[in-house]
């Protein structure tokens with residue numbers, strides 16, 4: 001009985017410690033950290049595209065599928081009359097295949113909060129350095 005209570009208490013405090021440890025990390029780095037974790041597998045950092053994804057640096061406000069160094073799918077090129085505003089990015093990230101049926105980008109399961117954080121980070125990254 002006493003042992004069980006002790007074990008439960010220990011587990012609870014471990015869980016609390018884990019929560020406390022992760023919370024500041026989330027709020028400090030936010031969208032940039034999510035970008036690194038969820039997008040960097042295909043979109044490398046920097047201004048050049050890789051074979052697996054177009055460069056995301058400067059994407060905010062940029063015309064859809066407009067980088068000369070990436071071979072976009074016909075599906076995304078069909079949207080080239082649009083620009084990547086916050087709402088366009090949100091629609092694409094919510095469901096790439098619905099936004100541009102046949103796109104080469106696979107669906108990334110993201111919560112609305114994660115999408116907002118990512119879009120915030122992309123917006124910041126697009127501001128020219130002063």
Ligand code: HEC
Nearest residue numbers: 038039042052053054064065066072073076103104105108
């Ligand atoms: C599995 C690889 C992969 C992952 C992971 C991935 N992407 Fe993509 N992304 C692509 C590919 C490939 C394209 C080009 C799609 C096409 O041509 O249809 C693309 C296109 C884009 C575009 C359009 C860029 C442009 O120049 O028009 C944006 C914006 C984008 N991705 C954002 C993201 C974000 C944000 C994440 C992380 C949440 C992410 N992607 C994760 C592969 C990926």
